Amino acid sequence: MSQIIHAKDLRRGNTIIYKNNLLLVLENSFNKTAMREGIVKCKVKNLRTQAITTEVLTGEKLEQAPVSKVKATFSYSEGVNYIFMDNETFETVEFPVKKLEWEKNFIVDGMEVNVLKYNEEILSVDLPDQVTMEIEFAEEAVQGNSVTTALKKARLSTGYELDVPQFIKTGEKVIINTTNGTYVGRDNK
Known part of the structure; x- marks a missing residue:
């Protein structure tokens, strides 16, 4: 009811x-x-x-609406589907890539997500609010640019492009807000 x-x-x-x-x-x-x-x-x-x-x-x-959240881990992508494994039953859950247009920018191997279900209908994938990802490419810092909010373009390993501070370099790990895709900070681990 x-x-x-x-x-x-x-x-x-x-x-x-x-x-x-x-x-x-x-x-x-x-x-x-x-x-x-x-x-x-x-x-x-x-x-x-x-x-x-x-x-x-x-x-x-x-x-x-009684929507349930099932913890799952991203396993791999296969053609037009992303494959997740249910953490409790170990069953695989296929999800069409076209329904993950935004989310696919932040999904990496082994990432734990929540799969939202309404009755038995699989609705969407709920990402953590923030994820740590590697910068695949970052533009060189502009010499002499001492403005405190100076930003440059960078690309994540998924291909998503965003603005980061001048001090971020290729290969560094950064924290990204998955709601709006913005830089939050460096991962100092």
Whole structure:
């Protein structure tokens, strides 16, 4: 039996059914005014199409979707699929690469992820908030550029390109935010 949740009680990470779509709440805001009901805006990700939209859910009563998270480890890519191994049952889970357009920038061999399932339908792969990755190539630092926020282009081993500080060199390991793909810091391990 599904539970009902009021829009004002939604939090990041909640999964809901809205207009026959299965949605994951990425961000939410609640603005209360003196004379009327509060306005609830949520940035949501459709777990079937991967589309990210903003919905105004003021006053809505929504059905919570029982989405389960299964810990899995990335094994390898095979043609149009990424293959993950369920950490408990050791069964393999195939996931189409086309559904992982953003996530594939940060998936490396042996990485542990959460596979999201609704009933038995495999929906998406949930990455850790931050990952440590190796810089495959970094531009040379510009001599004399002493601006504190000076950045240069770099490429990760997956091919993803991002801006990093001038002091980062090819071969270094850095911490990347998987939500927006930005540099967080050096991995000093």
